[in-house]
Amino acid sequence: MHNDNASAAGPDKSRRAFLILVPLGMLAGVFTSVATAAYRFLKPRISESSNKWIDVAPLADLTGNLPLPKKIVAEQIAGWATSTEEHFVYVLPAKNNQVLSAVCPHEGCEVSWQTDTKLFSCPCHESYFAADGSRISGPARRGLDPLPTRLQDGKLQVQYQAFENNTEQRITRS
Amino acid sequence: MNATETSTAVSEAANPLVDLTVKSPGDRGDLFENGWGAWLQTTGGIVGILLLVQFLTGVLLAFYYVPSVDHAHTTVSFIEKVLPAGSWIRSLHHHVSHWLPVFLFLHIVRLFRRSAYNTATVHWIASVIVLALVMAAAATGYSLPWDARAFFSTRVAEGILSGLPLLGRTARLWALGGNEISTLTLSRFFALHLLVTPFLILIVVAWRFSGLNLSLVAAGPNVNPIATGRVCLQNLSRQLVAGSLVFAVLAIYSMKYPASLGPAVTTMTPDYLPRPGAQFLWLYQSLKYVHGSLGSVVAVVFPGVVVLALTLLPWLNLAALQKFSKQPQRLIGGTILTVCALLIVTMTSVSYLSDRRDPRVRQQLARQAADEEAFRKEPFVPTPLKLDNRNPALATTPASSQGGPPMAYTKFCAMCHGEHGEGARQGALRFPPLLGVSAKPRRTVDDIVGLLNDPKAYGLEPPMRSFATKLTDQEKREIAEWVVTLKK
Numbered sequence: 085m086h087n088d089n090a091s092a093a094g095p096d097k098s099r100r101a102f103l104i105l106v107p108l109g110m111l112a113g114v115f116t117s118v119a120t121a122a123y124r125f126l127k128p129r130i131s132e133s134s135n136k137w138i139d140v141a142p143l144a145d146l147t148g149n150l151p152l153p154k155k156i157v158a159e160q161i162a163g164w165a166t167s168t169e170e171h172f173v174y175v176l177p178a179k180n181n182q183v184l185s186a187v188c189p190h191e192g193c194e195v196s197w198q199t200d201t202k203l204f205s206c207p208c209h210e211s212y213f214a215a216d217g218s219r220i221s222g223p224a225r226r227g228l229d230p231l232p233t234r235l236q237d238g239k240l241q242v243q244y245q246a247f248e249n250n251t252e253q254r255i256t257r258s
Numbered sequence: 259m260n261a262t263e264t265s266t267a268v269s270e271a272a273n274p275l276v277d278l279t280v281k282s283p284g285d286r287g288d289l290f291e292n293g294w295g296a297w298l299q300t301t302g303g304i305v306g307i308l309l310l311v312q313f314l315t316g317v318l319l320a321f322y323y324v325p326s327v328d329h330a331h332t333t334v335s336f337i338e339k340v341l342p343a344g345s346w347i348r349s350l351h352h353h354v355s356h357w358l359p360v361f362l363f364l365h366i367v368r369l370f371r372r373s374a375y376n377t378a379t380v381h382w383i384a385s386v387i388v389l390a391l392v393m394a395a396a397a398t399g400y401s402l403p404w405d406a407r408a409f410f411s412t413r414v415a416e417g418i419l420s421g422l423p424l425l426g427r428t429a430r431l432w433a434l435g436g437n438e439i440s441t442l443t444l445s446r447f448f449a450l451h452l453l454v455t456p457f458l459i460l461i462v463v464a465w466r467f468s469g470l471n472l473s474l475v476a477a478g479p480n481v482n483p484i485a486t487g488r489v490c491l492q493n494l495s496r497q498l499v500a501g502s503l504v505f506a507v508l509a510i511y512s513m514k515y516p517a518s519l520g521p522a523v524t525t526m527t528p529d530y531l532p533r534p535g536a537q538f539l540w541l542y543q544s545l546k547y548v549h550g551s552l553g554s555v556v557a558v559v560f561p562g563v564v565v566l567a568l569t570l571l572p573w574l575n576l577a578a579l580q581k582f583s584k585q586p587q588r589l590i591g592g593t594i595l596t597v598c599a600l601l602i603v604t605m606t607s608v609s610y611l612s613d614r615r616d617p618r619v620r621q622q623l624a625r626q627a628a629d630e631e632a633f634r635k636e637p638f639v640p641t642p643l644k645l646d647n648r649n650p651a652l653a654t655t656p657a658s659s660q661g662g663p664p665m666a667y668t669k670f671c672a673m674c675h676g677e678h679g680e681g682a683r684q685g686a687l688r689f690p691p692l693l694g695v696s697a698k699p700r701r702t703v704d705d706i707v708g709l710l711n712d713p714k715a716y717g718l719e720p721p722m723r724s725f726a727t728k729l730t731d732q733e734k735r736e737i738a739e740w741v742v743t744l745k746k
Contacts, residue, residue: 104495107499110503114310114505124342125318161640164329165643167643
């Protein structure tokens with residue numbers, strides 16, 4: 085440091101800039117590498133919707149003209165844990181056993197079948213749907229969502245899916 | 259040295275808090291010299307950056323870790339095997355925990371050389387306490403992954419505490435949160451590791467830096483602020499560069515060498531040889547030479563005395579000692595630091611060497627390393643979360659009503675013998691199925707109850723252990739009655 089004070093402002097200034105820029109750059113390197121790792125590490129994990137077929141009911145039980153409420157148990161993989169979730173669906177024997185998700189396409193409450201009015205009604209914001217699932221009134225922007233089904237060994241099976249809320253188009257949530 | 263610098267030095271010497279700029283008599287040349295020597299003074303910056311890295315990586319790991327015995331190992335495996343950058347972050351946290359005490363020790367030695375205990379008391383005390391806290395954080399951190407190494411780390415902590423004279427029992431109970439190592443123990447170590455020690459470290463570090471800016475102002479009007487500022491800037495730059503370089507080396511090292519993670523503790527074989535983390539090897543080796551209660555004293559009291567004596571060093575300028583030495587503080591501190599350095603280096607080397615020399619130990623350790631490697635290569639298996647019991651349609655079948663296993667079986671036995679007695683394979687270990695076990699000799703209901711109480715009497719070997727105290731008699735009978743119904 086002996087001749088530092090002797091040096092003029094010009095070279096001293098650039099030396100100071102260098103003195104501070106290099107270490108700050110290196111410190112930025114430390115933060116950047118940790119931050120990059122942090123971003124990848126914390127990035128939300130989209131759980132792949134399991135394409136498992138879930139038993140709904142034996143075909144013989146699905147009779148009549150009215151929607152039948154059924155409970156299905158779907159497996160969910162969330163990070164380090166698997167868990168099972170139950171969902172309500174309605175089977176429409178009158179519509180070739182189409183299966184509707186009970187989740188209201190408005191904000192995601194669960195609709196229930198009203199035997200007196202012969203309508204699905206959502207308890208949250210009073211959307212109404214006809215017995216075939218089509219929208220009648222209320223804030224929902226589309227009808228109830230059908231789920232993929234198939235017949236296997238005399239049983240009706242379904243693949244559980246969730247859809248985006250509040251859209252006119254039906255968009256599978258991923 | 260020109261006029262400005264002289265005046266700086268003089269006024270700084272008057273203010274002991276300006277430890278960055280203090281020149282105490284007798285250590286001329288130790289401060290702000292140019293060239294390579296100056297780089298030896300960057301231990302503070304290195305410690306700062308490493309502490310920062312520990313905080314950052316620790317916080318990141320906490321985003322996924324779950325402190326309960328049934329999920330801890332799964333979540334750590336998830337971090338290691340599934341999450342992007344998870345292995346690197348954990349490895350960095352692990353390796354920095356080994357090097358942080360080393361650099362802290364060097365930092366303390368450097369402070370000692372310039373008599374900082376007198377000239378920068380706050381800095382001195384803070385560094386000693388941070389070293390103690392960093393060791394405490396490491397001691398609690400080793401329990402968290404809940405593999406065999408973690409389990410023994412907890413076991414040894416338990417043993418050391420319980421061997422303490424007078425308060426051994428109390429200390430053990432308080433550390434474990436009960437009379438056995440359980441999920442409560444893990445919660446405690448978790449809270450100590452993630453909340454208590456980092457919080458205390460932050461407080462001490464804040465305390466160490468609190469006087470700094472003020473004291474620069476307080477240094478007086480004689481100080482040429484530009485000159486002082488440049489000296490500080492130069493020093494700060496060097497500290498940052500050194501810290502960043504050490505980080506870079508450890509970051510690259512961590513990419514190549516992941517932190518160890520063995521199979522879950524439930525799969526541990528009886529011949530497992532536990533070895534502590536590198537920063538505790540000296541203690542581990544020392545305990546081989548001291549037996550019984552004395553071991554606990556050595557493990558707790560010795561480090562305690564060292565930390566206490568170094569903390570109190572600023573006040574140890576005792577007149578009584580001045581007949582031995584003109585500077586009793588130098589004598590005391592120098593002795594302590596030398597003894598510690600010698601003890602740690604010797605014991606750590608002896609520990610490494612003795613593990614190398616004994617062929618049986620070497621083979622077993624190699625086997626364990628191979629097990630860890632094999633476990634690392636296995637794909638990650640998610641844990642099934644138990645369903646909510648309030649939901650009767652989906653709840654697990656209650657005890658014995660529909661031929662399902664009793665609750666106690668699911669809790670204690672299913673881990674190894676399978677949910678329905680089908681047995682299990684965990685790594686190299688195979689657990690026998692219980693199906694058709696009643697066809698074997700000495701396996702009636704009464705025999706099985708007896709076997710649960712005393713497996714050895716029935717010719718069973720570890721890892722099958724006694725459940726005499728873990729299960730009630732009612733539960734043992736329920737399990738036995740259910741097990742005999744199992745058909746092949």
